[in-house]
Amino acid sequence: MLSKKIEKILNDQIEKEGYSSNLYLAMASWAEKEGFAGISQWLYAQAEEERMHMLKFVSFINERGGHAVVPAFAKPPVKFEGIKKMFDQVLEHEQFITKSINEIVALAIKENDFAINNWIQWFVTEQMEEESNVQTIIDKLNLLGDKNFYIFDRDIMGLRTAE
Numbered sequence: 001m002l003s004k005k006i007e008k009i010l011n012d013q014i015e016k017e018g019y020s021s022n023l024y025l026a027m028a029s030w031a032e033k034e035g036f037a038g039i040s041q042w043l044y045a046q047a048e049e050e051r052m053h054m055l056k057f058v059s060f061i062n063e064r065g066g067h068a069v070v071p072a073f074a075k076p077p078v079k080f081e082g083i084k085k086m087f088d089q090v091l092e093h094e095q096f097i098t099k100s101i102n103e104i105v106a107l108a109i110k111e112n113d114f115a116i117n118n119w120i121q122w123f124v125t126e127q128m129e130e131e132s133n134v135q136t137i138i139d140k141l142n143l144l145g146d147k148n149f150y151i152f153d154r155d156i157m158g159l160r161t162a163e
C-alpha cells in the first residue's frame, strides 16, 4: 500500500512526465516546420518515451493500491529561439526531472519504503542516460557553432534516444 505522501509525489510525477512529452512534441513540431527532419524525428521519439514514462507511473500507482489521476497539462511553447537554445532547454528540463526523481528516492528512503526505492531506480538510471544523450548533442552543436545545421540534422538521425 502506498502512503498518501508517496501517492501524491508519484501522481505529481505523472504531470511532469506528461508535460515533458508535450514539450518535446511541441519542439518536434516546430523543428519539422523549420525543415529539420532529423531533429524533429529525434524529438518525436523523445516525446513517445516521455509518454511511456508517464504510463509507467500510472500503472505503478494503480498496481500498488493508489489512484493514478490524469492531470491537466500546461501548454508548451509554440516557438523556440533556435536549435542550440532549444537543446539547452531540453537539458535544463531533464535536470529538473532528475531533481524530482531524486526527491521521490529521498521520500521513499525517509519512509522506509524499499519497494518504491527499488522501483524508482530505473528512472534514476534513465535520467543519467537522458542527460548524457542531450549533453552529447549539445557538445556536437558547440563544435559546429551557429552553422552547418544541415549536416547536424542528418547526423542526429543516427543517434538513438535512451530506451
Ligand code: FEO
Pocket: 017, 020, 049, 050, 053, 094, 097, 130
Ligand atoms: Fe522522463 Fe526525460 O524524463
